[in-house]
Amino acid sequence: xxxxxxxxxxxxxxxxxxxxxxxxxxxxxxxxxxxxxxxxxxxxxxxxxxxxxxxxxxxxxxxxxxxxxxxxxxxxxxxxxxxxxxxxxxxxxxxxxxxxxxxxxxxxxxxxxxxxxxxxxxxxxxxxxxxxxxxxxxxxxxxxxxxxxxxxxxxxxxxxxxxxxxxxxxxxxxxxxxxxxxxxxxxxxxxxxxxxxxxxxxxxxxxxxxxxxxxxxxxxxxxxxxxxxxxxxxxxxxxxxxxxxxxxxxxxxxxxxxxxxxxxxxxxxxxxxxxxxxxxxxxxxxx
Amino acid sequence: xxxxxxxxxxxxxxxxxxxxxxxxxxxxxxxxxxxxxxxxxxxxxxxxxxxxxxxxxxxxxxxxxxxxxxxxxxxxxxxxxxxxxxxxxxxxxxxxxxxxxxxxxxxxxxxxxxxxxxxxxxxxxxxxxxxxxxxxxxxxxxxxxxxxxxxxxxxxxxxxxxxxxxxxxxxxxxxxxxxxxxxxxxxxxxxxxxxxxxxxxxxxxxxxxxxxxxxxxxxxxxxxxxxxxxxxxxxxxxxxxxxxxxxxxxxxxxxxxxxxxxxxxxxxxxxxxxxxxxxxxxxxxxxxxxxxxxxxxxxxxxxxxxxxxxxxxxxxxx
Numbered sequence: 289x290x291x292x293x294x295x296x297x298x299x300x301x302x303x304x305x306x307x308x309x310x311x312x313x314x315x316x317x318x319x320x321x322x323x324x325x326x327x328x329x330x331x332x333x334x335x336x337x338x339x340x341x342x343x344x345x346x347x348x349x350x351x352x353x354x355x356x357x358x359x360x361x362x363x364x365x366x367x368x369x370x371x372x373x374x375x376x377x378x379x380x381x382x383x384x385x386x387x388x389x390x391x392x393x394x395x396x397x398x399x400x401x402x403x404x405x406x407x408x409x410x411x412x413x414x415x416x417x418x419x420x421x422x423x424x425x426x427x428x429x430x431x432x433x434x435x436x437x438x439x440x441x442x443x444x445x446x447x448x449x450x451x452x453x454x455x456x457x458x459x460x461x462x463x464x465x466x467x468x469x470x471x472x473x474x475x476x477x478x479x480x481x482x483x484x485x486x487x488x489x490x491x492x493x494x495x496x497x498x499x500x501x502x503x504x505x506x507x508x509x510x511x512x513x514x515x516x517x518x519x520x521x522x523x524x525x526x527x528x529x530x531x532x533x534x535x536x537x538x539x540x541x542x543x544x545x546x547x548x549x550x551x552x553x554x555x556x557x558x559x560x561x562x563x564x565x566x567x568x569x570x571x572x573x574x575x
Numbered sequence: 576x577x578x579x580x581x582x583x584x585x586x587x588x589x590x591x592x593x594x595x596x597x598x599x600x601x602x603x604x605x606x607x608x609x610x611x612x613x614x615x616x617x618x619x620x621x622x623x624x625x626x627x628x629x630x631x632x633x634x635x636x637x638x639x640x641x642x643x644x645x646x647x648x649x650x651x652x653x654x655x656x657x658x659x660x661x662x663x664x665x666x667x668x669x670x671x672x673x674x675x676x677x678x679x680x681x682x683x684x685x686x687x688x689x690x691x692x693x694x695x696x697x698x699x700x701x702x703x704x705x706x707x708x709x710x711x712x713x714x715x716x717x718x719x720x721x722x723x724x725x726x727x728x729x730x731x732x733x734x735x736x737x738x739x740x741x742x743x744x745x746x747x748x749x750x751x752x753x754x755x756x757x758x759x760x761x762x763x764x765x766x767x768x769x770x771x772x773x774x775x776x777x778x779x780x781x782x783x784x785x786x787x788x789x790x791x792x793x794x795x796x797x798x799x800x801x802x803x804x805x806x807x808x809x810x811x812x813x814x815x816x817x818x819x820x821x822x823x824x825x826x827x828x829x830x831x832x833x834x835x836x837x838x839x840x841x842x843x844x845x846x847x848x849x850x851x852x853x854x855x856x857x858x859x860x861x862x863x864x865x866x867x868x869x870x871x872x873x874x875x876x877x878x879x880x881x882x883x884x885x886x887x888x889x890x891x892x893x
Contacts, residue, residue, distance in 0.1 A: 323666070372856050379662075382658065382659065383607065383855065386792075387852040388852060390844060391845050391852070504789075511667070553670070556663065
């Protein structure tokens with residue numbers, strides 16, 4: 289039982305890792321917490337649904353399509369909204385991202401209605417191993433996320449683009465002096481983070497029914513994961529996501545399952561009280 | 576038709592109360608609160624649970640006090656952090672309230688909610704006058720809240736809050752207790768949100784968790800942004816015009832026949848999102864900009880004292 293919950297938690301955590309990573313990267317470059325992350329996740333799930341069910345594409349193609357759609361949506365939001373408000377400070381950007389979130393959610397509702405939908409998948413029998421049940425969706429999620437994370441880590445740590453992204457997050461003026469253009473790097477970052485969220489949306493659609501409010505269920509755990517890792521720290525976000533996922537699933541041993549979100553919220557509160565920098569750095573205290 | 580108009584006016588009143596509260600927290604003190612729906616829900620449930628036992632006045636006082644206390648705790652927890660974190664904690668708070676209301680059925684009735692909430696003065700008025708009484712009640716409540724907010728804006732407390740919003744470091748350097756001021760502003764705002772929830776409960780006489788979605792928060796932000804941050808008059812206009820637009824677009828269905836109910840509601844809600852973003856980009860000062868208050872407004876000429884310099888003379892940046 290405990291081992292089963294641990295495994296479920298690990299997979300939930302891996303699913304949270306992609307959007308948490310996206311959130312933290314955007315925070316690094318734009319200096320605001322993007323509240324539209326939940327709505328973008330929903331958009332990814334619907335884009336995957338459109339490709340998979342309406343166009344009849346296989347699921348990997350659908351995930352690629354979702355990554356592209358959400359990536360472009362992010363670039364568009366940046367171009368139309370966030371870049372224009374960048375000088376006005378993080379509160380304005382926060383409020384604007386709430387507006388953006390409302391718009392995206394309702395575009396999905398307008399196009400697909402409120403009914404719950406799911407992908408066109410053959411039902412597969414779960415694998416049993418030492419009394420633990422592992423189903424096909426969990427294996428897919430784990431595999432896809434691990435590959436995506438490794439690729440992203442290589443990109444951030446070993447490519448010129450990754451170096452430029454880290455430079456801009458660290459100190460935009462200094463990066464500009466060295467010929468790294470903030471605007472271009474920001475666009476690429478939005479595109480990449482959008483792709484991460486899009487893939488996560490498709491994986492979330494494997495896990496549960498797709499409806500216009502599905503992103504809300506992930507919003508608080510995603511933020512908890514990013515704060516746990518210290519906003520702005522990519523590695524921290526992934527570690528935070530795993531911890532949050534495991535903590536949420538394990539909590540069902542002592543709490544009713546409907547209270548899982550309270551675990552994330554308590555983690556946020558405890559962290560803000562006792563360790564404001566998260567587990568891996570990043571300053572949170574007002575200057 | 577009359578009862579429909581009454582409903583619209585009361586919804587405007589509720590939105591105006593919530594907006595005034597958010598204007599105090601965000602517009603005046605610069606503290607972003609994304610958990611508005613949670614506070615409104617708490618106020619409504621506090622009234623629904625206590626009003627049958629202690630009467631409406633005590634129930635409302637209880638709702639306001641409880642929301643003020645919780646706001647205080649929440650802001651104390653987070654207030655020394657960056658704005659981003661306060662926003663995250665408050666949005667989490669809103670969700671937690673909704674989950675608790677849904678799951679603690681012994682107290683809140685769970686998804687079924689609470690019905691039969693007694694209205695104020697219900698026993699003293701002839702039958703059929705119920706809506707009129709609640710209408711007067713709502714208008715009085717909003718007027719009182721408006722007068723209170725305006726008095727607050729002009730008071731020394733309001734002045735120092737604007738200073739905190741515009742530059743906390745300078746304010747702290749001048750010896751003002753920035754943290755205590757922020758906590759107080761957040762608590763007063765929370766209390767007004769609780770009162771808005773109370774009005775909601777009294778009017779509908781039936782509440783359930785589905786009435787308190789984050790969309791309430793979005794409306795409140797839209798009202799404050801449209802009206803102009805820090806401007807109470809603008810806020811009333813903003814809240815009124817949003818409710819008008821929302822109600823007017825209900826009738827779009829008669830004009831565009833191919834649109835179904837879900838699509839129409841998606842269109843209306845999406846419009847609020849577009850409105851928030853457009854106003855922020857195109858007209859950040861809102862419909863009625865926060866008035867620039869000068870030294871002379873607070874201290875008339877005949878009062879003694881040396882002429883202040885310009886920086887001191889302005890109560891705050893617009």
